[in-house]
Amino acid sequence: MSAKDSPLRPAAPIALLAFCLIGPAADAGEIERGRYLVDALAACDNCHTPRGAAGYDFSNRFSGGAQTFSDKSYVVRGSNISPDKDTRVGAWTDAELCAAIIDGVGRKGRLAPVMPSDSYKPLTSSDLDAIIAFLRSATPIRAPLQAPQQRSGEWAPHPMPGAAAPFDEASLADKNTRGLYVASLARCLSCHSEEIDGAPDYQDRLGAGGKTFRNAAGVVVASNITSHPAKGVGAWSDDELKRAITQGVARDGAPLRPPMSTLSKAHFSKMSPDDLDALVAWIRTIPPKE
Template sequence: MAADLSRGQYLVEALAACDNCHTPRGPDGYNLSARFSGGAQTFTGKDYVARGSNISPDKETGVGGWSDEALSAAIVAGLGRDGQLAPAMPADSYRALTNADRRAIIAFLRAQPAVKAQPAAQPQRNGAWTPHPAPGAEAAFDEAALSDRIKRGLYIASIARCLACHSAEVDDAPDFVNGLGAGGKIFRMAAGVAVASNITAHPDKGVGAWSDDELKRAITQGVSRKGAALKPPMSTLAKAHFAKISPEDLDALISYLRTLPPKE
């Protein structure tokens, strides 16, 4: 169990960045005294309005009364106990989770303090949501596949949502067919508007000319090739979460990104 909890903590904190949506934050960062009790940010899309829910083990306002199967369905299939979750829940990116990693995440969440909180408003959803998993990450990975450097990099990229954020969009969904890694997704936040950059191997429009160290600095420190601070959400995710990515996983991620065909 100890190994599961340690692995679950790594997945939650370094890759999936669950706090980003499910923990309230203030001027100084996350309010860890109310960890996983629900985020303050409201996510809006073409067909939905939602806010990160309470995923602490509280039985009344959190997921303490949920079975492992119900939690698993929410994480990898985007299915809540009252139906389909809003697309803000990146279940498509988590489909790749190995069975062991999925169990580790659930074990870690169950081990956290229960926090009673005002339930988030019911998400507003209209119409059906078509799944958009990243190419090659449509289903759970086998543990053996992670020994391959490129496949491991794809696994990391999917869980960390690199492809969902840095690909072109059509109708509020990632366009992996024509714009895999090409950037263009727009983030509208209180701090301003940011556009996800091109992370393909294009030498000018993308990161083809970047060194491995420059890419690693951008991912883990939120710093551009020229040394400028990147805009949120990348800068926030880099410092709070991606800085914790292990050297092995970071090397695998860079190796995978190098395989993305150049896109303008």
């Protein structure tokens, strides 16, 4: 059975074999859809492509990132997800790629929770197929897994409310549903919600900001994007929100700091007008939090 026909996606990779298999060879339209999802929303390059002072090194696209991610249960670097058969995922089956993308399970077991599989759980069957097709179309890069790669313990999934299972393609005709879909794939709320023990607190602090990032720009705290008129973005115009998302510019004209500035310019600037409109409409529905 093809992923296009799947009514659900079980968490276990063995069960996934029956559901997450791409059928006919991908056509150009499917690959382009996958390119859009990877480039504009999922931002896979952010972790899986090396970069320098000028930005991503696309001559080595998907060969693995240089950034180290760490928490109490892991220290990892973004792996090679190019279709090289010897050093990465070229020899993986569609079911194995599917399990890694939406369930965070690799060939050797659970991936580190920095892999945002929770955010990709709502992927429609056709969009999941498209992402896999696009990754298979990329240039194979021989690049063995980089150290460090240390993982221990287990972790529980924390999908966004309302986005814990695959969406039906027809449901995306609804603007708010489409906005939720885009927000999940783009990981908006996993960054803009406070955390408890390393996981976003969607129950009480959805969109309230507070997650801390440490990077070359220093210590950056994610902002409040709830509909609160003073603490959040409730008083922002649609155009101001769109500018922040796609250009990395704050309401007062000041540049936003990484990682938002990087993601906005390299990825979210490629978001389609319909997806951007839907995302802004959905952000307006986030209850106000101080």
